[in-house]
Amino acid sequence: MELLSTEQQLTGIVTTGEVLGLFKDSNPLTVNQIPSRVPTGAGPTDLGGLVDDINVAGKSPADRERILVRHVQQPDGTGAWIVSIPGTAQWSPVSQENPADLTANLRLMAGMSSTLKPAVQQALSSAQRQAGVQPGSEPVMLTGHSQGGILAASMAHDPQLAKELNIREVVTFAAPVTGMALPAQVNGLDVGINGDVVHHADNQDTADRINQAQISCAAPADAANNFATHNSHGYAERAHALLGHDTDVIAAQDFYRRADGVFLGGTATTYTFELQRPS
Structure with missing residues (x-):
């Protein structure tokens, strides 16, 4: 008997749950822009800075998912975009107002529709219009921790959406995204910490694709257990x-060669959005 793939198993769980009133995700999310704490400033300069932005985005009310959309402009006048997406906020199987929940995890990992994807696209397009930039005309990097990384990879996994948004880089932390193949024009970098069980939740350890690199970092000495290594602040520290930039990790060096002077450095204008399921 042929075993079902992880994606097929999750699809079965979601489909069965929907019959029982669980994992509902059909109504479009409300996307509200709020004042950014630091509207302008220096852009992130390294991988640690990308996680720091994810952690800033994660400081949101319990019933909302907050993301940062940053327009990075370089001294030569070129521009690029970074979307920072935090991880799971709550684990109830009953869909809550905060869409960063168990429902989103299962649906994204199963390759099913999720209202988070069009909501993130709406936020990005809104920020681009405010900046006077035609959507799709400047390159985009999607970054995320845990569920945020799953969402980022899932969006880039869709060739049409990746082309429409001009996604060029996907950087994920603690996210089980190895099985999500990316289009040829998108580079993926997946960072994990040894012992993080969530990072391997897709049961696939190696992405055998030239445009998807993986980095495994040693766990902090003070990590109490496997789940402690999953914390986004621990990923920032690592x-x-x-x-x-002084690392000897080849995958990180390659990333800096692509991202420096495009997504990293320069001056950043930050647009902050909160996503919420209608009551």
């Missing part, structure tokens, strides 16, 4: 300590 990235700052091990994956700066």
Whole structure:
């Protein structure tokens, strides 16, 4: 008997749950822009800075998912975009007002529709219009921790959406995204910490694709258990300590060669959005 894939198993769970009134995700999300804490400033300069932005985005009310959309402009006048997406906010199987929930995890991992994807696209397009930039005319990097990484990879996994948004880089932390193949024009970098069980939740350890690189970092000495290594602040600490510009990790060096002077450095204008399921 042929075993079902992880994606097929999750699809079965979601489909069965929907019959029982669980995992509902059909109504479009409300996308509200709020004032950014630091509207303008220096753009992120390294992988640690990308996780720091994800952590800033994660400081949101319990019933909302907050994301950062940053327009990075370089001294030569070129521009690019970084979308920072935090991880799971709540684990109830009954869909809550905060869409960063168990429902989103299962649906995204199963390759099913999720209202988070068009909501993130709406936020990005809104920020681009405010900046006077035609959507799709400047390159985009999607970054995320845990569920945020799943969402980022899922969006880029769709060739039409990746082309429409001009996605060029996907950087994920603690996200089980190895099985999500990316279009040829998109580069993926997946960062994990040894012992993080969530990072391997897709049961696939190696992406055998030239445009998807993986980095495994040693766990912090003070990590109490496997779940402690999953914390986004721990990922920020590891990235700052091990994956700066002076790193000897080849995948990180390759990333910096692509991202420096495009997505990293320069001056950033930040647009902050909150996503919420209608009551």
